[in-house]
Amino acid sequence: MTATVPAVSPRPWLKPAIVAAVLLAAVGFAYLTFATRVKAPEVTFITLDGHKVSTSSLRGKVVMVNFWATSCVTCVKEMPQMVETYNKFKGNGLEFVAVAMKYDPPNYVLNYTQTRQLPFKVALDTSGEIARSFGDVALTPTTFVIGKDGAILKRYVGEPEFGELHLLLQKALAAG
Template sequence: MKIKMAVQTLFMLTCFTVIASATNLRSEIKLRPDTTTTPDFSLIDSDGNNISISSLRGKVVFINFWATWCQPCVQEMPSINELKASFKDNDEVVFLTIDVDADLPKSKAYMDSKHFTLPVYAATTAIPRVFYYHSIPTSTILAKNGDMVWHVEGGKDYTSPEIRKILTDHIAGR
């Protein structure tokens, strides 16, 4: 009886460890260029200007889905702002921070209060699941041809050399 109980306990601990490890892994997907041609959707910025994802073809696009109430989103925002600042003189890359609550006055006020230079957007059409499916923060990088080349769900430090390299390589067409 004690052996059976010990085996069951060991089995449960093993299962718990595997599940805990899988849960702690960030969902990060690095895609090859031309792997996923992305569907289109439309946005509006805090000044009332409309754009679509397809209108940004020819540029590398960094997209971040976030909300002001989301603690991991708020924690990663300074590093996204720093990343954007490092590309400030490069018109071949575009940064989109999309407020999933579509509360542009609130998200703009947040950005202004932190002195961030990140533009805020809200979707005006349905956001395809390949971009975002109810998990924030979520970030995606699109190559100049519109293909999704990188995607992550969960908070990240965007000052890492890895992210800069992905952007720089795709700006250069590599």
């Protein structure tokens, strides 16, 4: 009968060191993800009725900024749900600015806004400066959710999944 000797790792410290390194990397990634949130740019929206609304004046509120165009099929499709989302959360402090792209004729934007009775602020970006400030937005729809601290919480390119969006808004609006 031969006795078996249990295998002993030549480096017993290796496994705990790898686990520690992985944990440290995960903590570092989480810190960088949440500590370095990108702030929304300082811009001033000019609404269809001529009012000026700056991103700094919206600080302390949760804000959705939706870049859209009347010629964008997905934008037109999602707009009723955007209205529904705004109506659902406006009582909790949600602000919403729909920004028409520079190529969208102002009379089309005005007509669409009036005939659909859009309940939120609608702005024209006639120079394209606002879209550039938000990271060169070129695809529509593109929607930003901005937290009370002015940091961008989420960027949606294309139609958002509205259930997920509503959960994000609930969380952001409840935050202190």
